[in-house]
Amino acid sequence: MSPDLTFALRLADAADAITRSRFQALDLVVERKPDRTPVTDADTAVEDAVRALLAEEHPGDAVAGEERGGTVGAGRVWVLDPIDGTKNFLRGVPAWATLIALVDNGSPVVGVVSAPALGRRWWAARGAGAWLSRDGGAAERISVSGVRAxxxxxxxxxxxxxxxxxxxxxxxxxxxxxxxxxxxxxxxxxxxxxxxxxxxxxxxxxxxxxxxxxxxxxxxxxxxxxxxxxxxxxxxxxxxxxxxxxxxxxxxxxxxxx
Structure with a gap:
C-alpha cells in the first residue's frame, strides 16, 4: 500500500472507534442543520478526530468536510464525510459509513469507505485496484459485473x-x-x-x-x-x-x- 492509503485506513480506524461507540447510544445528540438534514454528536466527533490526525501528520494538506467546511481546490485535499447515512445511523439502521478521499489537483487518488456496522470496509488507490475486507478479514480484490444489457x-x-x-x-x-x-x-x-x-x-x-x-x-x-x-x-x-x-x-x- 502507498503511504497515503495506509494513512487513510488509519483515519478510518479512528473514525470507526467513535462511530461504533455512539451507534444506538441512548444519549446520542441529534440536531438539524440549516438544510434540514440531521447531524449527530458522532458526526462532528469523527470529523474533529480525523482533522486532528491530519493536522498532526499532514499539516500541509487541505481538508474539506461535511460538518466543518472547506473547499476542494488545487493541490492535496482530504475530503471527509464523517457519517454518510446519518439518518440510518440515528435510527439504528446499520447502513452508514465514514467516507475518506484524498483528492490531488481535482482527481481522487485514494478512497476509503468504512461501514463497521455492516462489517465491511472498501478501499482503492489509483493503479492499485479496488479492495474489500469483510468483518476485518483478509482483503479481497473486487471488480464490477459483466452485464451488458x-x-x-x-x-x-x-x-x-x-x-x-x-x-x-x-x-x-x-x-x-x-x-x-x-x-x-x-x-x-x-x-x-x-x-x-x-x-x-x-x-x-x-x-x-x-x-x-x-x-x-x-x-x-x-x-x-x-x-x-x-x-x-x-x-x-x-x-x-x-x-x-x-x-x-x-x-x-x-x-x-x-
Missing part, C-alpha cells in the same frame, strides 16, 4: 423524492422500466455494490463532493465508470451515476430525458 441489469438509487426537485422523476422511472430489477440501497452502499459487481448501476440526482469522492476511485479501480448525470467524470458535478461501464451510456441516455 439494461434488461438484465440491477439498478439502485437513494430517496426517490430527490428526483422531483433536482432532476426528472420520469427519467429515472424510464431507467427503472428498462432494467431487470431495482432497489433503493441508497448513499455509499449502492456504489460499493456496483464496485463489487453485486449490482450494475446506481444513480443519484443530488450529491455533495464528500458523498462520492472516494467512490469515484473505488468504482473506477474496480473496472467501472463514474460520472455525473451529464456524463462528466467528476465527483463535484452535483449528481452521480456509477456502473459496470457496459451500461453507462444507455443509462445516461434515459436519465437525461426531460
Amino acid at each position: 439494461l434488461d438484465d441489469a440491477y439498478l439502485s438509487t437513494t430517496h426517490l423524492g430527490s428526483w422531483v426537485e433536482y432532476h426528472s422523476r420520469t427519467s429515472y422511472l424510464s431507467l427503472v422500466d428498462a432494467c431487470w430489477e431495482n432497489r433503493a440501497f441508497g448513499d455509499f452502499w449502492q456504489h460499493c455494490l456496483v464496485a463489487e459487481g453485486a449490482i450494475d448501476l446506481a444513480a443519484e440526482a443530488i450529491v455533495n463532493p464528500w458523498d462520492v469522492a472516494p467512490l469515484q476511485v473505488l468504482v473506477e479501480e474496480a473496472g467501472g465508470r463514474f460520472s455525473d448525470l451529464r456524463g462528466e467524470p467528476r465527483f463535484d458535478g452535483g449528481s452521480v451515476l456509477t456502473s459496470n461501464g457496459h451500461l453507462h451510456d444507455a443509462a445516461l441516455g434515459l436519465l437525461q430525458l426531460d
Whole structure:
C-alpha cells in the first residue's frame, strides 16, 4: 500500500472507534442543520478526530468536510464525510459509513469507505485496484459485473423524492422500466455494490463532493465508470451515476430525458 492509503485506513480506524461507540447510544445528540438534514454528536466527533490526525501528520494538506467546511481546490485535499447515512445511523439502521478521499489537483487518488456496522470496509488507490475486507478479514480484490444489457441489469438509487426537485422523476422511472430489477440501497452502499459487481448501476440526482469522492476511485479501480448525470467524470458535478461501464451510456441516455 502507498503511504497515503495506509494513512487513510488509519483515519478510518479512528473514525470507526467513535462511530461504533455512539451507534444506538441512548444519549446520542441529534440536531438539524440549516438544510434540514440531521447531524449527530458522532458526526462532528469523527470529523474533529480525523482533522486532528491530519493536522498532526499532514499539516500541509487541505481538508474539506461535511460538518466543518472547506473547499476542494488545487493541490492535496482530504475530503471527509464523517457519517454518510446519518439518518440510518440515528435510527439504528446499520447502513452508514465514514467516507475518506484524498483528492490531488481535482482527481481522487485514494478512497476509503468504512461501514463497521455492516462489517465491511472498501478501499482503492489509483493503479492499485479496488479492495474489500469483510468483518476485518483478509482483503479481497473486487471488480464490477459483466452485464451488458439494461434488461438484465440491477439498478439502485437513494430517496426517490430527490428526483422531483433536482432532476426528472420520469427519467429515472424510464431507467427503472428498462432494467431487470431495482432497489433503493441508497448513499455509499449502492456504489460499493456496483464496485463489487453485486449490482450494475446506481444513480443519484443530488450529491455533495464528500458523498462520492472516494467512490469515484473505488468504482473506477474496480473496472467501472463514474460520472455525473451529464456524463462528466467528476465527483463535484452535483449528481452521480456509477456502473459496470457496459451500461453507462444507455443509462445516461434515459436519465437525461426531460
